[in-house]
Amino acid sequence: MTIRLAVLLSGGGTTLQNILDHIAAGTLDAEVVCVVSSRADAYGLERARKAGIPSLTVLRKECTSAEEFDRRIWDSVHEHRADLTVLAGFMSKLSIPGPNANRVMNVHPALIPAFCGQGMYGHHVHEAVLKYGAKLTGATVHFVDNEYDHGPIILQAAVPVLDKDTPDTLADRVQAAEREIYPQAIQYFAEGRIEVCNRLVRIRH
Numbered sequence: 001m002t003i004r005l006a007v008l009l010s011g012g013g014t015t016l017q018n019i020l021d022h023i024a025a026g027t028l029d030a031e032v033v034c035v036v037s038s039r040a041d042a043y044g045l046e047r048a049r050k051a052g053i054p055s056l057t058v059l060r061k062e063c064t065s066a067e068e069f070d071r072r073i074w075d076s077v078h079e080h081r082a083d084l085t086v087l088a089g090f091m092s093k094l095s096i097p098g099p100n101a102n103r104v105m106n107v108h109p110a111l112i113p114a115f116c117g118q119g120m121y122g123h124h125v126h127e128a129v130l131k132y133g134a135k136l137t138g139a140t141v142h143f144v145d146n147e148y149d150h151g152p153i154i155l156q157a158a159v160p161v162l163d164k165d166t167p168d169t170l171a172d173r174v175q176a177a178e179r180e181i182y183p184q185a186i187q188y189f190a191e192g193r194i195e196v197c198n199r200l201v202r203i204r205h
């Protein structure tokens, strides 16, 4: 089944682009039906425009409350009848309403539960991994719940940390892993193969 994706982003949109590239290559049975950005200057909005995808910007500071911010985003997702909401470098706190449990995915640039939680995003994660001296990091795709980087883990890929790594070189290798496992997890969802029991995810064969 071709599933309808809502993509939420705040930045460059390389994650959105990777999803669009997989759809174009026929390796992801999905359609991006809307893009919502929490920043007006996100380059991801330009990528959406080029791909002819309807987009919307919702700025937290223009909302009177966190509830209004959440409501405006979910109204857009529901209006476009998205089956799955994909966080793609979305850097604002979003509450997940009950009916959307296990219908919102995120990719985190580390092996959850290490190097995650509030304030751990983008380059902060890679800096923390290098500072701690971890020898292994990676990427995690998980369902999103109402705690930071906490929901059921769908896929993980490990990436070695090299002595000569800088946050940028490490980010490049971790993002290469993200580009593999995020479309894979979305494809499993499209195929109806993801089973969640408590917080344990099984991929049906």
Ligand code: GAR
Residues within 6 Å of the ligand: 009, 010, 011, 012, 013, 014, 015, 016, 088, 089, 090, 107, 108, 109, 120, 121, 122, 125, 175, 178
């Ligand atoms: C993603 O690649 C991911 O590593 C990170 O933001 C990047 C977004 O890049 N996500 C997180 O840190 C989530 N906690 P993009 O804006 O170019 O898609």
